[in-house]
Amino acid sequence: MQPGRLSVRADLSPLIAATAQWLTRAYPASGGALASALCEVQARQAVTVAAWLRYPTVMDAALVGMAGPGGSAKLDWISGADTDDADTDDAAWRSWVDEVVASWAACLLTDPELAALAVAGLDGGDHTTGIPMEFRRLLTPDTHDRQAAALLRHPDLLAPVAALHQRQLLDLLGPGQALIA
Template sequence: MRRPDLSSVIAATAQWLVRAYPPATGTLNAVLAEAQARQAATVAAWLRYPTSMDAALVAIAGPGGSGRLDWLVGADSTELAEEDYAWRTWVDEIVASWAASLLTRPDLAAAAVAAVTGSEHTAQAGDVDFRRLTAPDELDRRAAPLLRHPDLLAPVARLHRAQLLERLRAGAVDPG
């Protein structure tokens, strides 16, 4: 069976989150914030596109891009360089919204990780550790204060949180 490839969606959505909510200064902080954003985007993408067929369809149709998200956070995306425009087309608004919810709500993060455990994605990826998402330590929290701030992420998280909760309930995981 071919492994579902959501790497472009995950990478672009994580990149958008880190650019919209920059880490604290320093290389280590940037790396830790990126790891948290990538873990959140991975779990959100695996929930959103649970099968190889779903992943294949999004690869064909495209995820929609960051336009609405950019507008929502007040980013000026009208004069983007071509290389910035290209990766932004792979941002998935729903994945970003779900990832924002997971980053700001530990109960949802734990439920989402439980929901993807044993999925087609984890079967293909092997043993995956989402500790930076579900149990961030003090270093993780200091590295990404904006990325973990519930009030700042609320506009993005609210966009599609109801769908996330519905997906988690459908997966028989109680999101709290």
């Protein structure tokens, strides 16, 4: 592994963690602790793929680390999870939520073909060089995964978030992509 490869992950880890947390709070698991864990893994895998596509190079990751991703305000408003009276601890992690990454992750969670195309698009990038990557729970969720993340994978519920930046994702992954229903 080349020096600096692991630091790319570290640079995007606050963004990935916050955006996955936003998704799992806006679209919580159905069930107990195991369901919550399965839902979180699916959200984190979708957000990781989306973040790596959005910030494909070490430079991109460094720039978003310096400037910050923008926060969850618009996502909160669109999803109905507006948090005007959130305490400062809640506001701190919400500032690391990336609207575009959340939108792209919503697209990936609701369209298996698009998710497969996105994961294939990561091959050979700065984030995957020399490291075996697996996104099984995103690409081929089993019955338990689907039950746990019923809200997180529901196309109608995620449609407002997915629609925000869907066109950018489709353009990035190639022409001729069908719009997600």
